[in-house]
Amino acid sequence: MFLKSKTFIAFSLALLSFSQHAFSLQFGNPVDSDKLIKISTVMASPDDYLASPITVEGTITGVCEKRGCWMTLASDKRFENLRIKVEDGDMVFPMTAKGSKAIVTGKLDKIQLSLGRTKALLAHKAQQAGESFDANSVTEAMAIYQLVPSGVEIIE
Amino acid sequence: MSNKSSINWFKLNRNLHRDIGYFCxxxxIIFAVSGIAVNHKDDWNPNYKVSHQQISVSDETWQLDNDELLIEQIISHADVSEPVKASYWVSPQEFKVFLKNGNNLSLKLNQDIINYEAIEPRHVFQAFNRLHLNETTASWVIFSDIFAGLLLFLAISGLFMIKGKNSPWGSRSVLVISGMxxxxxYVFL
Incomplete structure (x- = not known):
């Protein structure tokens, strides 16, 4: 009887382990949970996080349709997100992962835009949101931030 | 006693070309089909079939202060039965509901529409593309290198398969030179 219980527990643990693996996708190196920080904290002062790797987590809200080369993670703050960007082919994020949770370790990258590119980007965002946009209202160039991952875990 | 080799190089070359050709x-087929698919990725998505359906939702009072009720409203309007995976406010004007099957619904308040995005993986093309773009294991890269070597052998051995007037060294050299x-x-023009 005792042996049967032990067998049952071992089987259950094996099944649990299998089920966890079956519902998670791993890309690159393992993620480092010790470096976990909220996306809202990072986005509040992104320049402070450029030097060393960080780990963030959030719901996947968008994925590159053609190559799976980027995805966006929802921030813990409303209306905010962070883009995760890889070189084409380094990691391929599945479109069907939208709505799943992802944990990502990587380095934050700052891209300084020109005024022209800033206007183009904001115009594109406004068009996607179905809002009107006045290019003359933009007078300063902005920087965008994206995380270049070394490891990604997607949990279904 | 003659030192001349008894190996029939012409026959050996033909046999190797035949058998390696069969193997390849x-x-x-995989590399050619996925090559065409990837070449035209700007015209169509080789990995997924993505379709959009717009549902008009004017004259609706939305439960904007309660996400759970809002999700129920959206699901009811879209008439879908799939369980919900997550939701997200993209902006004050857009709310997204992600479904377990990978599809999603976007409520666009300023346009009075719900956009239903259906995502259907193209499994065969996905598999071909994964192989073509080396998105699998490191051992596949080694195998691909070997395959590239075999293709080089097929190309070079092909030049020594035919003797006589149809050989690539006579008038048909025009075809070989044209291919080069x-x-x-395209490089210099």
Whole structure:
């Protein structure tokens, strides 16, 4: 009887382990949970996080349709997100992962835009949101931030 | 006693070309099909079939202060039965509901529409593309290198398969030279 219980527990643990693996996708190196920080904290002062790797987590809200080369993670703050960007082919994020949770370790990258590119980007965002946009209202160039991952875990 | 080799190089070359050619049939098809698919990725998505359906939702009072009720409203309007995976406010004007099957619904308040995005993986093309773009294991890269070597062998051995007037060293050398000049022309033009 005792042996049967032990067998049952071992089987259950094996099944649990299998089920966890079956519902998670791993890309690159393992993620480092010790470096976990909220996306809202990072986005509040992104320049402070450029030097060393960080780990963030959030719901996947968008994925590159053609190559799976980027995805966006929802921030813990409303209306905010962070883009995760890889070189084409380094990691391929599945479109069907939208709505799943992802944990990502990587380095934050700052891209300084020109005024022209800033206007183009904001115009594109406004068009996607179905809002009107006045290019003359933009007078300063902005920087965008994206995380270049070394490891990604997607949990279904 | 003669030192002359008894190996029939012409026959050996033909036999190797034949058997390696047979071996490469499947690989050539995979690389050719996915090559065409990836070449035209700007015109169509080789990995997923993505379709959009817009549902008009004017004259609706939305439960904007309660996400759970809002999700129920959206699901009811879209008439879907799939369980919900997550939701997200993209902006004050857009709310997204992600479904377990990978599809999603976007409520666009300023346009009075719900956009239903259906995502259907193209499994065969996905598999071909994964192989073509080396998105699998490191051992596949080694295998791909070997395959590239076999293709080189097929190309070179092909030059020594036919003797006589149809050999590539006579008038048909025009075809061989054309095959080299055409890509060169694209580089320099």
């Amino acid at each position: 049939v499947g690989l050539v 000049l055409l890509p060169a022309a």
